[in-house]
Amino acid sequence: MADDLNTVKSHERKKGGYHHGDLRSALLRAAEAIIRERGVDGFSLREAARRAGVSPAAPTHHFGDARGLLTALATEGFAGLGDALAESDAASFKANASRVERLHAQGRAYVAYALAEPARFDVMWRKSRIDAGDAAYVAAGARAFELISAAVEDRAADVGRPGAEADARVIAAWSMVHGFARLALDGVFGVGSGAAEAAAEALLPAVLERLDV
Numbered sequence: 001m002a003d004d005l006n007t008v009k010s011h012e013r014k015k016g017g018y019h020h021g022d023l024r025s026a027l028l029r030a031a032e033a034i035i036r037e038r039g040v041d042g043f044s045l046r047e048a049a050r051r052a053g054v055s056p057a058a059p060t061h062h063f064g065d066a067r068g069l070l071t072a073l074a075t076e077g078f079a080g081l082g083d084a085l086a087e088s089d090a091a092s093f094k095a096n097a098s099r100v101e102r103l104h105a106q107g108r109a110y111v112a113y114a115l116a117e118p119a120r121f122d123v124m125w126r127k128s129r130i131d132a133g134d135a136a137y138v139a140a141g142a143r144a145f146e147l148i149s150a151a152v153e154d155r156a157a158d159v160g161r162p163g164a165e166a167d168a169r170v171i172a173a174w175s176m177v178h179g180f181a182r183l184a185l186d187g188v189f190g191v192g193s194g195a196a197e198a199a200a201e202a203l204l205p206a207v208l209e210r211l212d213v
Helices: 003-014 024-040 045-052 066-094 099-116 118-124 136-154 168-183 197-210
Strands: none
Touching: 024 045, 024 066, 024 118, 045 066, 045 118, 066 099, 066 118, 066 136, 099 118, 099 136, 099 168, 099 197, 118 168, 136 168
């Protein structure tokens, strides 16, 4: 009897799409897949709903509109980038790395994250398509930027402190690694499978050697 009941419940979940608690995540993953295939400008809320197996109106309950869904995905992106930078910093401190070694490690982590998560990375910076004033988005971005700033300024990161105006050294370091990541994602170093990753492995160390901040 229990097996029969479980079968019925499973059938209802499949028939109705995602049960409560899964829809938000399902829509985010659908949006991510669309952006991977079509770019941010090819995203539509209706297509995300279709891929998640729900009605076109269903996403509004979680995100309000397309901007809300893209903002949530961008927030995930900054959270993930912050995690990657924090993990890199933790490894640098454990290894008693020098300031330069710490900067280089962060640069590698930044580019690796961009290449591993191209859809999130693309939407993170598309201010015309997201709500750049969203509190969660702002906090996630500030955390990532503080980790970069701390490495450049050779100090421990304090992600709880109010965001400070970046100095030229921070902008220079950020621009170098972000520019490399963007060039790689745009196919400048090759468009075949694994071309961007191969370029990062072959070229990024030499590029970072010229990072003098």
